[in-house]
Amino acid sequence: MRIAVVGTGYVGLVTGTCLAETGNNVICVDINEQKVAQMQQAIVPFYEPDLEGIFKRNIAQGRLTFTSDLESAIDASTIVFLALPTPPNEDGSADLSYVLNTAENIGKCLKSFKIIVNKSTVPVGTADQVREMVARHSKHPFEVVSNPEFLREGVAVMDFMKPNRIIVGTHSEEVKKVFSELYAPYMRQGERLIFMDERSAELTKYAANAFLATKISFMNEISVLCEELGANVEMIRKGIGTDDRIGKQFLYAGIGYGGSCFPKDVQALSKTATDIDSKVNIVEAVIKTNTQQRERFFHKISDFFGGNLKGKRIALWGLAFKPETDDLREAPSLFLIDKFLAEGATVAAYDPVAMDSTRKQIGDRITYASNQYDALNGADALVIVTEWQAFRNPDFDIMAQKLTNKVIFDGRNLYDLNRMEERGFYYNSVGRKTILNK
Numbered sequence: 001m002r003i004a005v006v007g008t009g010y011v012g013l014v015t016g017t018c019l020a021e022t023g024n025n026v027i028c029v030d031i032n033e034q035k036v037a038q039m040q041q042a043i044v045p046f047y048e049p050d051l052e053g054i055f056k057r058n059i060a061q062g063r064l065t066f067t068s069d070l071e072s073a074i075d076a077s078t079i080v081f082l083a084l085p086t087p088p089n090e091d092g093s094a095d096l097s098y099v100l101n102t103a104e105n106i107g108k109c110l111k112s113f114k115i116i117v118n119k120s121t122v123p124v125g126t127a128d129q130v131r132e133m134v135a136r137h138s139k140h141p142f143e144v145v146s147n148p149e150f151l152r153e154g155v156a157v158m159d160f161m162k163p164n165r166i167i168v169g170t171h172s173e174e175v176k177k178v179f180s181e182l183y184a185p186y187m188r189q190g191e192r193l194i195f196m197d198e199r200s201a202e203l204t205k206y207a208a209n210a211f212l213a214t215k216i217s218f219m220n221e222i223s224v225l226c227e228e229l230g231a232n233v234e235m236i237r238k239g240i241g242t243d244d245r246i247g248k249q250f251l252y253a254g255i256g257y258g259g260s261c262f263p264k265d266v267q268a269l270s271k272t273a274t275d276i277d278s279k280v281n282i283v284e285a286v287i288k289t290n291t292q293q294r295e296r297f298f299h300k301i302s303d304f305f306g307g308n309l310k311g312k313r314i315a316l317w318g319l320a321f322k323p324e325t326d327d328l329r330e331a332p333s334l335f336l337i338d339k340f341l342a343e344g345a346t347v348a349a350y351d352p353v354a355m356d357s358t359r360k361q362i363g364d365r366i367t368y369a370s371n372q373y374d375a376l377n378g379a380d381a382l383v384i385v386t387e388w389q390a391f392r393n394p395d396f397d398i399m400a401q402k403l404t405n406k407v408i409f410d411g412r413n414l415y416d417l418n419r420m421e422e423r424g425f426y427y428n429s430v431g432r433k434t435i436l437n438k
């Protein structure tokens with residue numbers, strides 16, 4: 001099939017590349033000309049494991065091309081995917097300007113029938129708005145489909161190639177046929193392609209993210225109880241996760257969820273409810289707990305130093321909001337950095353891939369270490385923010401030598417408590433007892 005993908009971020013480029021991989025002809029459009037030039041030279045513009053190989057292969061085979069010219073891409077395609085940003089407005093609602101401006105531009109250049117597919121995360125009713133916008137500028141027939149994306153950064157290619165399910169919101173039988181064919185190569189079992197109306201598809205995406213965020217906030221609340229009551233949240237996780245009705249995933253307590261999706265989508269769902277004079281009590285509690293969780297983590301560190309961080313050197317392991325990405329959107333590291341600096345501490349950070357993106361965003365407000373151990377030189381405490389594999393089994397002897405104090409605050413529960421006790425560290429993690437150094 002001939003496909004255009006508008007927006008080449010984590011979703012758009014993965015979508016375009018993975019659709020090319022199954023034989024489709026894909027042209028990717030981005031407004032950022034520098035990014036387009038990079039992709040035309042077969043350079044992936046961000047870090048996403050497993051993308052580069054299939055990206056290069058499909059470019060070499062002529063099935064994956066790039067342009068900044070929307071009209072030529074629309075002319076060359078029958079299906080047009082929108083994978084555009086929907087960042088939060090100040091009031092928490094989703095900013096639809098990228099999607100609606102593009103819909104307007106598509107309307108203006110429509111010359112024949114197209115299926116316009118929204119892959120961005122958008123509030124209920126956006127498909128209708130896109131339809132109205134295109135129709136305002138075009139007399140040609142078209143369909144608007146809601147096809148929300150569920151991939152996770154860091155495993156995006158696998159998630160796209162082997163999805164748990166694909167949701168397609170459409171009322172058109174013709175579209176159902178086209179999508180059944182388009183997505184057949186990605187289906188392990190036929191029933192994973194779920195057709196529904198557009199509004200339900202739009203809400204399914206928010207419900208999924210809000211539910212996952214709820215699991216996390218729930219466990220974070222339990223972690224607070226664990227700390228107060230002398231229980232171990234990892235035991236609770238195992239204890240409840242083995243119940244199939246609960247499931248093992250997304251039960252990891254930590255420093256609260258971050259990333260480009262959960263914070264904004266949970267907020268947007270709450271705003272949607274407010275706009276219709278409804279109330280989503282659980283969702284609002286999830287947001288509150290998430291904020292409290294990261295603040296609580298900061299206060300534990302501050303309290304350790306008697307409430308005075310002035311002149312303290314903090315080593316930070318991890319900047320990305322999660323491992324295997326360079327994405328910093330709503331990363332807990334940025335929250336902590338702001339707090340540390342505001343309190344007069346200095347920060348030396350190390351992240352295996354997100355140092356360039358951090359430097360672009362916050363410049364030299366912190367120092368960037370060339371490896372994880374150099375970040376520890378003369379530090380009063382190590383704070384672990386992202387659970388990169390390289391942090392899981394570090395050399396504790398080197399750490400002990402480099403740190404001024406053998407003090408670790410671990411927001412990801414990476415280490416065994418007994419081993420930390422043997423090693424003589426002060427070790428403060430989430431929802432577990434604190435190990436006091438000898």
Ligand SMILES: NC(=O)c1ccc[n+]([C@@H]2O[C@H](COP(=O)([O-])OP(=O)(O)OC[C@H]3O[C@@H](n4cnc5c(N)ncnc54)[C@H](O)[C@@H]3O)[C@@H](O)[C@H]2O)c1
Pocket residue numbers: 006007008009010011012029030031032035083084085086098102119120121122149150151152153260261
């Ligand atoms: N990142 C994820 O893991 C993920 C997963 C599922 C859904 N989503 C949703 O998908 C959407 C896209 O997210 P993302 O993370 O890929 O965004 P992103 O910020 O990584 O990428 C967006 C891209 O769109 C481009 N763009 C902006 N305006 C444009 C225009 N007018 N024409 C062409 N290109 C334009 C930008 O230059 C950028 O390359 C959002 O709604 C997001 O909520 C994201």
Ligand SMILES: O=c1ccn([C@@H]2O[C@H](COP(=O)(O)OP(=O)(O)O[C@H]3O[C@H](CO)[C@@H](O)[C@H](O)[C@H]3O)[C@@H](O)[C@H]2O)c(=O)[nH]1
Pocket residue numbers: 121149150151152153154209212216249250251252253254255256257258259260261262265321322
């Ligand atoms: O048990 C857990 C699982 C995750 N997290 C945190 O939750 C956030 C989000 O993690 P994850 O879901 O792995 O990353 P994303 O790439 O943001 O993916 C989410 O957001 C995407 C955008 O909507 C969706 O497509 C995905 O299905 C959804 O998992 C991160 O800060 C994680 O540290 C926890 O704290 N505990």
